[in-house]
Structures are given as C-alpha cells and as structure tokens.
Amino acid sequence: MNSRLTAPVTYKVHSAVPALPAGGVIGLIAPAGPAELDLERATQWVNAHGYSLRVFDGVWEKDGYLAGSDAVRLRDLHAAFTDDSIDAIFCLRGGYGCPRLLDGIDFELLRRHPKPFVGYSDITALHLAITRYAGFVTFHGAMLNADLLGGKQEPTQSSLLRMLTGEQGAVLEHPSAYPLSTLAPGSARGRLLGGNLSMICAAMGTAFELDSDDIILFIEDVNEPLYRVDRLLTQLRLAGKLERVRGVLVGDVAGVDAVALERLIRQELGPLGVPVLSGWRSGHCDPNLTLPMGALVRLDADQQQVVLEQVVVDTANIKSSSP
Known part of the structure; x- marks a missing residue:
C-alpha cells in the first residue's frame, strides 16, 4: 500500500469546496473506462452554459477496457486538482478502473486543492477515498458522455449546475413524475x-x-x-x-x-x-x-x-x- 496511507486520517466532517464560478473552466478526465469523445459537441455544451473546457490527455487514450494506463489516469487526476485554472472536474464515464488508482493517490495534495469533483458508477471508488482521506465534499452526479451529451432529461443538467454554483436550496428537489x-x-x-x-x-x-x-x-x-x-x-x-x-x-x-x-x-x-x-x-x-x-x-x-x-x-x- 502507498506509504501515504500507513497512518490514515478518516475525516468525519467534510468541508465545502469552492463554487464553480461564472465563466469558469471545467476539466475533463477519464479515470475509469474509455469512450469516444465528440469534442465539438462537448465544447458546445460547456460553452452554452457559460464555461470553457479543458480536456486532459488521458481522455484520448485507450488501454483495453481502461482509458489509458494507471499512470496516465492517475497523472490526470492529480493534474486536474493541482491546476489552479481548473474550477471543477467532470468525469468522462464510469466502467472500470478507479479502484486501481486508489493506493497511488496523493490525498494531501488533493486536500490542498479542493474543487468540485463529479461522477458516479465506478467513480464511487474515488468518492469513497476522497471523502475519507481528503475530507471535502464530492458530487455523485452526471458524467459527460452518458448524461450531459446523452440527452438525459431535466433536471439532470440543472441539478448538477445548481449544486456546483451554490444555487441549490436546502431541500433537494425531486421530480414529481417519479414518486418516492x-x-x-x-x-x-x-x-x-x-x-x-x-x-x-x-x-x-x-x-x-x-x-x-x-x-x-x-x-x-x-x-x-x-x-x-x-x-x-x-x-x-x-x-x-x-x-x-x-x-x-x-x-x-x-x-x-x-x-x-x-x-x-x-x-x-x-x-x-x-x-x-x-x-x-x-x-x-x-x-x-x-x-x-x-x-x-x-x-x-x-x-x-x-x-x-x-x-x-x-x-x-x-x-x-x-x-
């Protein structure tokens, strides 16, 4: 195991992250499986909501059922957090691969550079690890390919953007068309x-x-x-x-x-x-x-x-x- 976790600190209180600002930069990484990215559509979606897009190199790679090697995917994860020009991190897709990164993550580095991190499915492994060892809130939410470019109905997009920008009220809305x-x-x-x-x-x-x-x-x-x-x-x-x-x-x-x-x-x-x-x-x-x-x-x-x-x-x- 990574020596950084020989004496782990488990956070019981999770701090807020900086809100996604108007005109901010969204960083796109692929920490799990590969997918073909339509860069034009992705850029259009991001620009239409008032942001700009930075695609990290590993998004374009494929290593079997992984989006690039473990080293490439870990490098992009660290880079997206440490790059101060990036205001929020979106994941391309889930699939498989995130657990392979966990014992290589520098959680102290992430803790010093908190920002919104979004994904679900295989990304759950990163949510569990980051909340436990870096101590800030992460977001189980829409990914670029399957959700934001996949035509998912509202309130998929508005739920995500309201949450990241701080416009979300205390009560989380749930569509009445889907009874609980x-x-x-x-x-x-x-x-x-x-x-x-x-x-x-x-x-x-x-x-x-x-x-x-x-x-x-x-x-x-x-x-x-x-x-x-x-x-x-x-x-x-x-x-x-x-x-x-x-x-x-x-x-x-x-x-x-x-x-x-x-x-x-x-x-x-x-x-x-x-x-x-x-x-x-x-x-x-x-x-x-x-x-x-x-x-x-x-x-x-x-x-x-x-x-x-x-x-x-x-x-x-x-x-x-x-x-």
Whole structure:
C-alpha cells in the first residue's frame, strides 16, 4: 500500500469546496473506462452554459477496457486538482478502473486543492477515498458522455449546475413524475455517503472501504439481478456496515423490478429501525440527480425529503473568471 496511507486520517466532517464560478473552466478526465469523445459537441455544451473546457490527455487514450494506463489516469487526476485554472472536474464515464488508482493517490495534495469533483458508477471508488482521506465534499452526479451529451432529461443538467454554483436550496428537489416510496418511517441526520452498491462492496476489506458510522447511506446500481442485490446487501450486513447507519436513501437500481426491489429492501433494511426512502433518481437513470457525498444532510422519509444541513460549495470566496 502507498506509504501515504500507513497512518490514515478518516475525516468525519467534510468541508465545502469552492463554487464553480461564472465563466469558469471545467476539466475533463477519464479515470475509469474509455469512450469516444465528440469534442465539438462537448465544447458546445460547456460553452452554452457559460464555461470553457479543458480536456486532459488521458481522455484520448485507450488501454483495453481502461482509458489509458494507471499512470496516465492517475497523472490526470492529480493534474486536474493541482491546476489552479481548473474550477471543477467532470468525469468522462464510469466502467472500470478507479479502484486501481486508489493506493497511488496523493490525498494531501488533493486536500490542498479542493474543487468540485463529479461522477458516479465506478467513480464511487474515488468518492469513497476522497471523502475519507481528503475530507471535502464530492458530487455523485452526471458524467459527460452518458448524461450531459446523452440527452438525459431535466433536471439532470440543472441539478448538477445548481449544486456546483451554490444555487441549490436546502431541500433537494425531486421530480414529481417519479414518486418516492417510504419503506421505513422517520427522520435522521448524518453524512451522506455511498454510491454504487457493487463498488461499495468491492472496497470492503481495503483501506478505502465505506466508513458507515452515523451516515445516511446512499445506494444505487445497474445490471445486477435481484439475487445479486440481495447478496450485496447481505454482505454489508454481515460486515457490520449497517449497524450504525442513521438512514438509507435508495437510488435507482436499473433493470430490477421495482416491487420486488422494495420487498427486498424492506426485508434487509427494515429491521435496522432507521428511515428508508426509496426511488431517488440518482445513478444509472434518466433523470440523474446530483447528490453531495460527505455532506451533512437530514433524511426525512415521512416528508420524502433530503435536506442539506451544511454548505457544500463556498460562494463567499468564489474565484473571479476575469484575467
């Protein structure tokens, strides 16, 4: 393991990151799988929202099922954080590859250069690691290819941009067209952590596993049949990762029958005695809403709300985009 983690510090409080300023620069990296980037469309999307785009070199590489070698992808991750001209970091896509980077990340370097970092799916591995060892909020949200250039419906884009610019209010909006289900009643306060369920379980037994004490656990997944979702939840339970959670927010589990999933969730999570809210549109779904990982939130399953209880982006000292 990287010597930087021989005496790890686990952060229990996660600080806000600088807000994305008007006219700011979005850095695009590919820390996981490869994808063909339509640079013209990407630039048009970014420019249309008032920003400029910087594409890091690894986006153009391909190493089998990886977007470049581990060294290239790690280099771009570090460079995107340390480059002071970059105001936010977007990921090209998920797939696979992020876990291979974890023991090479310089978390102290990231801690000195906090900025919005956005992605989901395989990017969950980076969310878990950064929130744990760098101590700032990250964002489980839309990626460039599948979401922002993929034609996903609103409020996918507005949810992301409101969150990064500081325009998001305390109550996170959820589209009424997609009803939520209260699977266990109550209200609880805790740090929002989690992401892709398969990736959460893959990190178990490593220095980067989920620190589940006093959290609101968020889970989502895709291409996992019901019995495998059952197996993953059982793994979390047997590992003791559910014993001290304060609440559970269930996102989209794409490809699984909703009624059967709710029955499984009630069986597995009901005995915890904590609020459980299901059906949140975040993850491999359309729309895909942005969630702040590491942020202190209140989960109100009775009112079917997620409420921010801390500032997640700092607009007080926002960087000017002018020369």
